[in-house]
Each structure stands twice: as C-alpha cells, then as structure tokens.
Amino acid sequence: MPGKRKYTNATFTKRVDHEAGRHHTLRAMSEPAVCKDCGAVYAKRRWTAANSVLENKRQKHLRPPQMTVCPACQQKRTGEPRGFVYLDGAFFYAHHEEVEQLLRNESERAAEDNPLARIMEWKRGDGHKLTVNTTTEHLAQRLGHALEKAFGGSAHYDFSHENKLARVNWQRG
Ligand SMILES: [Zn+2]
Structure with missing residues (x-):
C-alpha cells in the first residue's frame, strides 16, 4: 500500500529534527522580553529602544514580558567594547561640553536605528583627553563622522576586521 510510506524512519527522523530546532529557538529568546537594565523591548525578533512610544503601545496586548x-x-557588564573614539587637541579642551553634547545626541540618534548601538563608557585622561567606548564598530565610526561634520578637525579610522574593532582618533588643534 502506498500510504505506508508516510511512516518510514526517514520521515519520522526529519520531523523530530524540525521540532527540536523550533524549541531551541523559543528557549533562546521568548517574546516579548524587556531588558531590566535599559528597558529595551524585544519583540518580533528585534530589539527596540525603551523610549519608542509607538512600539511600546503596539506590545500592550501581548502577554507580560519576560525580564x-x-x-x-x-x-x-562584561566591559568589551567594539569601538573606541579618542578625542584630543586644544579645541576639545576649550569646548568639551559642546563636543560631549554632540556625542550624546549622535548616539541617541544612532540608538533609534539600532538600539544595541550605545556608548559604554567615558574615560578622561588615560593617554587621551577623552576616550569614548562604544558597543559597536559602526557607532564609533558614526561619532567620528559627526565630530568632523560639526567641528572640523581631522579623524583617522582604524579597523581591525579580525577582532571586529574600530578605533577613531579625532583631534582639532
Ligand atoms: Zn539593555
């Protein structure tokens, strides 16, 4: 009887693999989820910044989020940045408040595009007037471009593709 073919071992094995894969995915990240540190929301397989009012409203009907x-x-928490922006020069010394405000504004704009792009740490001294550590290579690059556009000066970009690191040196005399 042709109908018996449905129950061969091959069919059975294939189906088990498929189910296991699905359960694994569900366990990896259940939706919706909320970050207990920053309030970012994970739903529909993407992260959205906490301040996205529209997105939060959209999630209201769903079951309570997992923390x-x-x-x-x-x-x-682990303290491993992917990007570094080094700021130097006399201009920074005289205008550091404006420059830092620009960096904050630009990182907020970047977080609208990618909520996982953040400034991790601001370090003063340590060989440079200011070092800004970022979670992504792209954000360091973006901050460098923003500095050049707003204040001139010169920026040098170094990428280590092997370690996935970006280093941006900006200065204005
Ligand atoms: Zn978070």
Missing part, C-alpha cells in the same frame, strides 16, 4: 538583559547591556 532579560539585552545584548548591549550584557556587553556593558
């Missing part, structure tokens, strides 16, 4: 730690906050 978790988003990848950006996880990275802050």
